Amino acid sequence: METRALFSCGFLGTFLLLSFTLPSHSLSESVSYNVSTRILLTTTPKNVIQQYLLPHNNIRAKLGLPPLQWSERLANFASSWAHQRRGDCALVHSSNDYGENLFWGSGKCWKPLDAVNAWAAERSYYNYNTNSCLQNRECLHYTQMVWRQSLRVGCARVTCRIGDTLFSCNYDPHGNVIGQKPF
Numbered sequence: 672m673e674t675r676a677l678f679s680c681g682f683l684g685t686f687l688l689l690s691f692t693l694p695s696h697s698l699s700e701s702v703s704y705n706v707s708t709r710i711l712l713t714t715t716p717k718n719v720i721q722q723y724l725l726p727h728n729n730i731r732a733k734l735g736l737p738p739l740q741w742s743e744r745l746a747n748f749a750s751s752w753a754h755q756r757r758g759d760c761a762l763v764h765s766s767n768d769y770g771e772n773l774f775w776g777s778g779k780c781w782k783p784l785d786a787v788n789a790w791a792a793e794r795s796y797y798n799y800n801t802n803s804c805l806q807n808r809e810c811l812h813y814t815q816m817v818w819r820q821s822l823r824v825g826c827a828r829v830t831c832r833i834g835d836t837l838f839s840c841n842y843d844p845h846g847n848v849i850g851q852k853p854f
Contacts, residue, residue: 715746715825722783723826723840727816730791734854736819742843745769745825749839753829760831770815770842779830786826786838790816802852814853818846 720741728738752765762773774786790812797803797810804810815821826840846853 713747713750714743715741719783723787723824726784726787726791727824730794731817734817736817736854737822739824739842740822742823742825745823745841745843746827747825749825749841750827750829753827753837753839756837757829757831760833760835760837762837765839767841768845770818770821770845770847772812772815772838772840772842774836774838776836776838779834779836781828781836781838783826783828783838786828786840787816799852811847815842815846817853818842819854820844821846 724739724741731738748765748767748769749771756763760775762775764771764773772786772790774781774789776785793804793808793810793813796805796808797813798805821842821844823843824840826838828836828838831837
């Protein structure tokens with residue numbers, strides 16, 4: 672599930688998107704996870720949180736969905752995983768029970784809004800009546816963002832060693848459950 676396209680980032684750049692969920696039950700906030708502990712866990716600044724939450728929740732509000740709440744646990748998980756990918760900036764999913772959207776952009780100037788807008792742009796490829804993506808199109812980032820049962824999100828951004836940008840957002844409970852509509 673990869674998408675390659677041109678997108679403006681102060682100059683012409685490239686970005687990739689990848690979405691993935693595991694088909695099992697969701698984890699609660701109190702469940703721990705096993706990710707490399709070499710990354711210092713920190714608190715996300717409020718202005719950065721808003722850069723992720725506002726566009727997510729604006730999209731959800733248009734559909735009458737409850738707003739997502741920020742989760743430091745998910746943000747730290749996303750950060751730990753993104754930092755593990757710094758060496759190659761590869762869109763490889765973590766092994767977890769969260770919903771996970773990944774975004775890769777060429778260069779360093781990408782902002783959270785760019786990643787969220789790219790995922791939201793997939794709305795035009797989602798057919799609610801058939802609960803499917805249009806043929807040869809990706810829409811699972813969008814459906815994860817608007818999954819009614821997803822209540823929490825945490826995101827992170829890293830600059831990879833090659834100078835590109837990788838975003839990771841994790842959602843709990845995960846969405847994209849086969850056979851269910853997002854809202």
